[in-house]
Amino acid sequence: MIREFGLSEALAILSGVQSTILLSLIAFAGGGVVGLAIALMRTSERAWLRRCAGFYIDFFQGTPLLMQLFLVFYGLPVLGYKVNPWVAVTIGFTLHASAFLGEVWRGSIQAVPRGQSEAAYALGLSYVSRMRNVVLPQAMRISVAPTVGFMVQLIKGTSLAAIIGFVELSRAAQIIASATYKPLLAYGCAAIVYFLLCFPLSRLSMRLEKRFAVKS
Amino acid sequence: MTYQFDFSVLLPYWEQLLRGCWLTVLLSAISISAGLVIGILTALAKQSRFAAARIAASTYVEIIRNTPFLVQVFFIFFGLPALGISFQPWSAAILALSLNCGAFSAEVIRGGIDAIARGQYEAGTALGLKPLQIFRHIILKPALRIIFPALSGQFVLTLLTTSIVSSISAEELTSIAQSIDTMTFRSFEIYIVATILYLTMSFAFATLFKLIDRLYFSYPVK
Amino acid sequence: MKWVESFRRTAVASAMFVLATSAVAGAAAAQTVDSIKKGGVLKIGSQVSQVPWGFSDASGKLTGFDIELGEMLAKDLGVKAEVTPVTSSNRVAALLTGQVDVLAAVMGIFADRQKVVLFARPYTTNDTIYIGKVGADIKGWNDLKGVRVGVPRGTPQDIAITKAAPAGATIQRFDDDAATVQALIAGQVDMIGGAATQVPNIAQVAGPGKFEQKFVVARAYNAFAVRPASREWAGYLSDFVARKLASGELPALYKKWIGGELAQMPTTGEGEAALPISVVQ
Structure with missing residues (x-):
């Protein structure tokens, strides 16, 4: 009943890559939107906003992603919210990614010289226009490299969606591992696919970092 | 039926949970220390005159950075025995965590060394310092000072990563929590408690690193 | 002292988080046969990496004893089967929180499990x-x-x-x-x-x-598990097992996946009668 490890097994693992990419995109989109809000709150002039965002970041950076996903997936139904797995992972990864992106972007916003925003203020620009037209465009340039770097973490992090029943790259490898009793080979295949996804991004991140370093 | 929370069932297990925390802290402390040494050596190798050392260091860093930790730990525990190298679960976990932490630290440290102006090195040579002295006093320490916040973030991530080694039967907080879960079926209670314990530990680590930063890396005020 | 403040802030918020989650006792409601039939879908929690109980075949399709049994059950109800992969460590949580309607997940009847879920009559020995x-x-x-x-x-x-x-x-x-x-x-x-x-x-x-x-x-005796209050649903499942035993479909399933003859089993999933028989001390 045990299968040999052959081409069709390798392909079965490869088919998990779709969900991995989709999960990564969802996490990045959700995390990006909320992360921007968190970064703005963290750099706000109101102390209580800064404090809320600070706690949010501390909580999600201070606990394992595994625990966060578990609490969202099994915790929400207990609190009376019926959620399908896609909604659960969207929430879980959005919370996780937004905390990390929020912190990265906070750093970038603060790296923009203070004089810039003061000058804009003196010119009578509103908060929104100050942020949109002066601070954020400059902060974005600084944040591109670390943001792409975080994408790599996120892609690898989606492997934890397996524990709440998602058949993505890691889970596909696990299913093949148990049908062939060859976990090493199965996980090795998955590792190669992860590498092919992540390595170009890592390289890109490094190149962007260098380019920015030369300009500044 | 409604789910009734009951944290009291966990009370008999508090000693086990505490032991889990201790094991997690120990595992993290050993791996972080080893990872820091590996990271410094790798960062040095990346600047080496010898192409072989540079290539070896980059290959190591890229493989670790671009594959999931679970695969790395499986490879060490299940794969290396095929080559006749066998580790106990805990040793395998420490090896995997150290290599992981080392690769990520190497990148951060390299960034710090790059940030130290080349003039520093030349000034050191002019003062007649030996290469090792130059490295220790006027490259490594200022570099560490610049990157220490980023490095401590990496160390806290290593602490959180330890939760994955339960997959190779190494004992730490997550594996103990899972075992308690299978005995009591109180999944939420146990995972909420575990989450809070992790949170406490990562804060303790972050606080410790801030103290080190203040005591060791702050510039003398006098 | 920023770190003291940040630690305190976190400790307070964690405590509030625990209180909030404790205070709200949520609803993973009792399951009825009617509500499943009305929904048109049976959500079955099965293990998918347990040869020969639940695993993927060469074409990548899920198959095995529990999977086929689940399909048989869905057909009996006249609804579509939808398998949610679970593991031995998360299946009880998946059931109690309403992620699935029933577990057919290589789950043996044990005394401590009887306290948290309701077992139907066993469908196989293990x-x-x-x-x-x-x-x-x-x-x-x-x-x-x-x-x-x-x-x-x-x-x-x-x-x-x-x-x-x-x-x-x-x-x-x-x-x-x-x-x-x-x-x-x-x-x-x-x-x-x-x-x-x-x-x-x-x-x-x-x-x-x-x-x-x-x-x-x-x-041990493996059985369907449902949420504790779903007595009517468990009754339906016990009846389903009895019918499939009598019709010979269940023994045939056993022969196909496990091999040999299906031994005598208790006729209930509750009480001591359903607990495993010890063979070696």
């Missing part, structure tokens, strides 16, 4: 055995001194050895069967807790004549 190297002189718990024993976490094998706790044995717990078997083949453990169905599979991977069944621990 013998728990220990597998070790050919030639090792091990016949029971007392021979395990200095032996490294691997078990999948939370399974009957884990429960059995944790209870018996032989002095000097090292228990190593893994996430699933595949990792446990791999630990045995890689020589990372000397023995594993498993099932008789695994012995030929292990021989196929590791080569014949290396590993064998050492001793049988117990015969």
